[in-house]
Amino acid sequence: MILIIDDDIAVRTSLRIFLKHEGWSALTASDPEEGYAIIRENELQAVLLDMNFSMETSGVEGLAALRNIKQLKPELPVILMTGWASIPIAVEGMKIGAADFINKPWENQNLLESLRTAVKLSAQDVSAGSVSRMQLNEKYGFENIIGDDLELQAVLKTIGRISGTEASVLIIGESGTGKELIAEAIHQNSSRKNKPFIKVNLGGISSSLFESEMFGHKRGAFTDARNDRTGRFEMAHKGTIFLDEIGDLDLNSQVKLLRVLQDRTYEVLGDSRTRTVDVRVICATNRNLKEMVAEKKFREDLYYRINLILINLPPLRQRAADIPLLANYFLNNLKVLYNRSGLKISSAALSWLKDLYLSGNIRELKNIVERTVLVSEKDTLEIKDFEYQIESVGKQADYKDLPAVGSMTIDEVELSMIIKAMDHHQQNISKVARSLGLSRGTLYRKLEKYNIPYEAQK
Numbered sequence: 109m110i111l112i113i114d115d116d117i118a119v120r121t122s123l124r125i126f127l128k129h130e131g132w133s134a135l136t137a138s139d140p141e142e143g144y145a146i147i148r149e150n151e152l153q154a155v156l157l158d159m160n161f162s163m164e165t166s167g168v169e170g171l172a173a174l175r176n177i178k179q180l181k182p183e184l185p186v187i188l189m190t191g192w193a194s195i196p197i198a199v200e201g202m203k204i205g206a207a208d209f210i211n212k213p214w215e216n217q218n219l220l221e222s223l224r225t226a227v228k229l230s231a232q233d234v235s236a237g238s239v240s241r242m243q244l245n246e247k248y249g250f251e252n253i254i255g256d257d258l259e260l261q262a263v264l265k266t267i268g269r270i271s272g273t274e275a276s277v278l279i280i281g282e283s284g285t286g287k288e289l290i291a292e293a294i295h296q297n298s299s300r301k302n303k304p305f306i307k308v309n310l311g312g313i314s315s316s317l318f319e320s321e322m323f324g325h326k327r328g329a330f331t332d333a334r335n336d337r338t339g340r341f342e343m344a345h346k347g348t349i350f351l352d353e354i355g356d357l358d359l360n361s362q363v364k365l366l367r368v369l370q371d372r373t374y375e376v377l378g379d380s381r382t383r384t385v386d387v388r389v390i391c392a393t394n395r396n397l398k399e400m401v402a403e404k405k406f407r408e409d410l411y412y413r414i415n416l417i418l419i420n421l422p423p424l425r426q427r428a429a430d431i432p433l434l435a436n437y438f439l440n441n442l443k444v445l446y447n448r449s450g451l452k453i454s455s456a457a458l459s460w461l462k463d464l465y466l467s468g469n470i471r472e473l474k475n476i477v478e479r480t481v482l483v484s485e486k487d488t489l490e491i492k493d494f495e496y497q498i499e500s501v502g503k504q505a506d507y508k509d510l511p512a513v514g515s516m517t518i519d520e521v522e523l524s525m526i527i528k529a530m531d532h533h534q535q536n537i538s539k540v541a542r543s544l545g546l547s548r549g550t551l552y553r554k555l556e557k558y559n560i561p562y563e564a565q566k
């Protein structure tokens with residue numbers, strides 16, 4: 109049962125009829141007071157709350173009503189209905205505890221999605237009991253996400269719970285902590301799993317190309333547009349779009365992104381027709397978005413739009429007990445890949461690895477294990493094998509210091525040199541590119557190829 113609180117009878121009636129058609133029964137109230145009485149007396153699943161009553165348009169009444177409802181029934185999800193002009197009010201409402209906000213005039217499908225998500229999430233909050241790591245693996249197929257750390261287990265429970273909803277998810281965590289892996293796991297556990305999962309690295313897209321990348325363009329839309337181009341949103345239609353490095357997006361592009369996330373509509377450059385898209389949105393960043401909002405570098409309304417569910421991935425140093433598990437997991441994969449079934453890591457080396465400071469987190473650990481396996485000819489990897497690897501990556505450039513012929517491939521040498529230059533120039537892409545004699549574009553491609561963490565710069 110849904111409650112609609114709106115002073116406009118036309119809105120109440122059309123919403124009630126629409127919801128009935130979709131299988132929901134609804135009660136209506138023309139003002140908050142009437143709404144409170146209904147809330148007290150009925151078992152409701154959600155409330156649709158208009159933000160403006162009488163002639164008042166500041167939204168203050170709506171916010172007061174939201175506070176009262178949250179006091180009456182804290183767990184009852186409330187979806188706010190606001191006009192575009194009153195986005196700050198919606199943001200205020202999200203801080204108070206609204207489940208979501210939709211724009212008036214509303215899109216029926218958007219409204220339905222938001223309602224379903226809110227109801228599903230609140231129902232699950234109540235029923236989420238304690239489940240073991242093994243049960244989680246069985247139920248959601250998390251076998252490839254390694255770790256016994258309690259914080260990671262809490263993350264896995266959350267993703268199990270929310271994957272089936274349409275809720276937007278924001279994953280925060282340092283570089284290499286597994287944000288993309290988690291995003292994929294959410295997609296795999298959703299009803300969209302047989303549709304595309306499209307990853308976009310927003311850090312690598314310049315602001316002038318943002319619209320063409322995301323929404324596509326028609327041939328001739330601008331000077332360099334020689335062919336039609338399909339945008340990422342269109343590619344992700346019916347599936348999931350994973351917006352990585354969202355904290356790198358400039359303010360102009362943030363407005364453009366907000367619109368499509370809000371209304372699920374966009375236009376292809378060079379074509380005025382408005383298109384609709386159906387996507388689940390997952391974002392990730394290693395930046396502190398809250399701080400960026402306070403500094404006015406990230407739009408607050410966009411922040412609330414993308415983080416209905418917030419997932420925080422702990423850095424590896426806070427879960428060092430997982431390092432041996434992860435190292436062995438990567439080793440086992442390499443055993444199969446290189447057909448070296450005798451490979452193992454000595455227990456001394458495993459505990460030595462636990463004490464390493466790995467700023468690149470799990471990705472760095474994975475790279476170290478891979479490089480050590482490639483270089484070492486022995487089956488049992490000892491501390492010195494790992495030490496040699498780590499040192500050789502950090503050594504001064506001098507041809508005399510190059511490893512023995514046959515011990516490294518060109519790719520491995522290239523990888524080591526890029527990591528070294530990145531460290532030397534503290535990740536300054538322009539300087540690194542110059543020192544390696546590469547264009548920035550080529551450097552970015554190589555960083556991607558070798559999975560080297562970096563912060564894209566303009």
Ligand SMILES: Nc1ncnc2c1ncn2[C@@H]1O[C@H](COP(=O)(O)OP(=O)(O)OP(=O)(O)O)[C@@H](O)[C@H]1O
Pocket residue numbers: 252253254255281282283284285286287288289290352394434437470471474561562
């Ligand atoms: N819990 C885990 N179990 C097994 N492998 C993991 C785990 N977490 C991360 N990995 C692996 O570590 C590597 C880095 O993970 P991923 O790309 O998901 O990190 P990220 O946080 O998205 O990094 P970035 O911020 O640099 O984009 C990947 O190869 C991934 O498969």
